[in-house]
Amino acid sequence: MTSSIDKTEVRRTVLIxxxxxxxxxxxxxxxxxxxxRVIACVRGEASFEGAIEAQSLDVSDPASIMALGRALEGVAIDVLINNAGIRGDxxxxxxxxxxxxxxxxxxxxxxxxxxxxALHANLLAGERCVIANISSRAGSLAEGTLDDDDGDYAYRCSKAALNMATVKLAQDFRKDGITVLSLHPGWVRTDMGGGEAxxxxxxxAAGLKAIIDEADMADSGSFCSYDGRRISW
Known part of the structure; x- marks a missing residue:
């Protein structure tokens, strides 16, 4: 007897x-x-339109991250987008x-x-196997202070550290076939970016998605902008 699986129900999953x-x-x-399938991680309450699943997560709390891993045990994740971030002083x-x-x-x-x-096993179970770290050109030692002199020490240092994390993860996960990227979203017109962005x-978002969707192991450990431009470390 043959199985009658509806292939339209088999969707790729992204966690953001x-x-x-x-x-x-x-x-x-x-x-x-x-x-x-979208798993949207939020710290507080949030409502979404359409088929978006809200999942509670406080990225500043390691226990919350571990709890997320337990809650998603056995769930295949194709793409993990580490987007949560704060600017600080x-x-x-x-x-x-x-x-x-x-x-x-x-x-x-x-x-x-x-x-x-926490989500390593989930990524191994996915088809795409991509980790996208939303970094910033502000964390580039070569380019980060070329056209601005903002005094955001913590933010710049954190994004430089995230870039190194990308390189290290790319090395560690190469054997698993997991692609790891650092991505600069541009000076985005959001609450963090401000009205002058x-x-x-x-x-x-459209540029980042296009890069993530096309990324493969040849791109792992790279740093580029939402528009595809390579950024110097």
Whole structure:
């Protein structure tokens, strides 16, 4: 007797952190519109239109990340997008605060590593096997201060650390066939980017999705912008 599995029910799955607003929310909507199963991770309450599943996650809390891993045990994940991030203090060295600095590092650099570990088995069970770390050109040692002098020490340091995390994960996960990317979304017009930002959130999200969807092992460990431009480390 042959099986009558409806192949339309077999969908690829993307998990997106920081999906309650801004870039994360736009990415969730794009993937849902493309027929993907979307697991949108949010810290508080959030409602979504369409087939988007909200999942509670506080990326600043390792216990919350571990709980997410347990809740999703056995769920195949094709793409993990580490999008959640915070900026922290922008006043420069004079106003640098230890607790603020460590919180930014915890959210922007440590959480993606903990999520990659917690969801490793899920990614191995997926078809695409991609981790996309939403980084920033601000974390590039070569380009990060070329056209601005903002005093956001914590943010810049955290994104530089995230870029190294991408390279290390790419090395460690190459044997598993998992592609790991660092992606610069541009200066996006969101709550974090502010009203003066020059990249509409829809433009950034569409560009990022196109890169993620086409990425393979040849791209693992790379750093590029939403528009495809390679960024120097």
């Amino acid at each position: 952190t920081g999906a309650s607003r801004g870039l994360g929310r736009e990415l969730a909507a794009l993937y849902a519109a493309d027929g993907w 922008t006043g420069g060295l004079a106003t640098l605060d230890s607790d603020d600095f460590l919180e930014v590092m915890r959210v922007n650099a440590l959480a993606p590593l903990l999520l990659a570990r 020059n990249v509409p959130v829809a433009t950034s």
